[in-house]
Amino acid sequence: MTAIANKRILLGITGGIAAYKCAELTRRLTERGAQVRVVMTQSAQEFITPLTLQAVSGFPVSHNLLDPAAEAGMGHIELAKWADLVLIAPATANFIAKLTAGIADDLLSTLCLATPAPIAIAPAMNQVMYQAPATQANLATLKQRQVTLWGPASGAQACGDVGPGRMVNPDELVTAVVDYFIDQAQPQLLAGKNIMITAGPTREAIDPVRYISNHSSGKMGYALAQAARSLGANVTVVSGPVALAAPAKCNLVKVISALDMHDAVMADINQQDIFIACAAVADYRPATIAEQKIKKTNNDEMIVRMIKNPDIVAKVAALENAPFTVGFAAETQDVEHYARDKMQRKNLAMIAANDVSQSGQGFNAEDNALTVFWPQGMTQIALASKQDVAAQLLQLIATQFNANTSP
Structure with missing residues (x-):
């Protein structure tokens, strides 16, 4: 048994190029026994398809706030109660701002307000956007609210810039998730x-x-x-x-x-x-x-x-x-x-x-x-x-x- 065996991890994917890494991230988490449900924003679907994430997670992917197939049409409440951990990866500057402000205009942002589960984010954005005062202030606020930050890493970016803002790689995120549950569970x-x-x-x-x-x-x-x-x-x-x-x-x-x-x-x-x-x-x-x-x-x-x-x-x-x-x-x-x-x-x-x-x-x-x-x-x-x-x-x-x- 691993530290995350049977743990329920809700993976929220937002619209950044690093979204392509989430298929590998989902596979690594499920290999170690976790149950992974995926929620995607509309822009995330421009980078990777829901079908891909459904194939590696074994669950249908959710992306509609008002989903007739969800229990009582309230998928955000159903998923919010289901999760042991909500992991947003990649977390774009836009989504970080929405999470900080408490905006709830899609399924992912709404369930983040509705969940009693801890939330972790893996920031991913251009290095100038990451270092912008507004983004840094938002991240500081989220830390004060006990939102866990994993990353970002530094290096070459898809736009050609070099600096902080890369999403940490899937193996590091899996290790972070495992460490989180170990810290919670053991002396x-x-x-x-x-x-x-x-x-x-x-x-x-x-x-x-x-x-x-x-x-x-x-x-x-x-x-x-x-x-x-x-x-x-x-x-x-x-x-x-x-x-x-x-x-x-x-x-x-x-x-x-x-x-x-x-x-x-x-x-x-x-x-x-x-x-x-x-x-x-x-x-x-x-x-x-x-x-x-x-x-x-x-x-x-x-x-x-x-x-x-x-x-x-x-x-x-x-x-x-x-x-x-x-x-x-x-x-x-x-x-x-x-x-x-x-x-x-x-x-x-x-x-x-x-x-x-x-x-x-x-x-x-x-x-x-x-x-x-x-x-x-x-x-x-x-x-x-x-x-x-x-x-x-x-x-x-x-x-x-x-x-x-x-x-």
């Missing part, structure tokens, strides 16, 4: 605790244009960061180069090489209660880095002498007042043997092992499965999305941490 097991998580790969330079790296995407580490934050922790993520948005409400420290990651970790490790070494840190690096690009020659071989990188997780675990230290073991064979050996050799409190030779899990995949070991036991986390696996792993870590630190 803050790590409230006030400081957790540092390493994530992603490292890049070990050969020359100014070439490097040695691995297939880590950083998705597992970033999912762990969100899971830790949802349990009330203060989270620092030390991340190698990844193509992921910064985890919400976390302190993100970007690094490139294993030495960079080592220095960033050790600079702040004494402030941490828990350290989770999820990054795929290169074991070795080139002994020398060429100052200029190495030119191809007639030689059939190029020999690069490698030297060992510092073992970050072992150094952390060996500190006099070490935080509760959790390692990861990405293996291709004899997973339990190598994981237990690594846990004992490095004096780790826990280790999470995964078999990256299995198709559909581990590096660059959306899903993962883990076998988690600690000195007194072990458990398995079955194949699931990395967000779900991360949530289960953080529950285990919190349980073991609290058991080890209780008087």
Whole structure:
């Protein structure tokens, strides 16, 4: 079961180009067990058809305020009472203004006034419109009314401008929805605790244009960061180069090489209660880095002498007042043997092992499965999305941490 299994999410789509992302957003939410009903404004239907949203949600799409098919012709009341959460994505500047003013001139704006459910919005508009004083004032008012804002992101826009105003991507919105329901449903097991998580790969330079790296995407580490934050922790993520948005409400420290990651970790490790070494840190690096690009020659071989990188997780675990230290073991064979050996050799409190030779899990995949070991036991986390696996792993870590630190 996921945090949003059987949750009723009303997705309101307004008339912005980002509306095309809502098919993927709906699919991702339903994959995780949510029931999604879609309400579209008239202008939204210019960007994506109701039939598309009906196909991915499994429910008819609503768009008429006065719908004879609705109970007593009052679809806005029916839907308003049905929802556990109303999510407006994309939320245009126009709709944000209507929501702020309490205007109710179509189905979506009317049900927003009629619903007892919490409302979240994902703003999406041109960067000048977003930064306009009127829009900023409207957003500030909505925040005061406990409307949750997710985004916007910054970057290139459909109009050619660059700046804040992009709707956050569907995966980030799904994570935000999951975190919202987790925050509502579970005790803050790590409230006030400081957790540092390493994530992603490292890049070990050969020359100014070439490097040695691995297939880590950083998705597992970033999912762990969100899971830790949802349990009330203060989270620092030390991340190698990844193509992921910064985890919400976390302190993100970007690094490139294993030495960079080592220095960033050790600079702040004494402030941490828990350290989770999820990054795929290169074991070795080139002994020398060429100052200029190495030119191809007639030689059939190029020999690069490698030297060992510092073992970050072992150094952390060996500190006099070490935080509760959790390692990861990405293996291709004899997973339990190598994981237990690594846990004992490095004096780790826990280790999470995964078999990256299995198709559909581990590096660059959306899903993962883990076998988690600690000195007194072990458990398995079955194949699931990395967000779900991360949530289960953080529950285990919190349980073991609290058991080890209780008087």
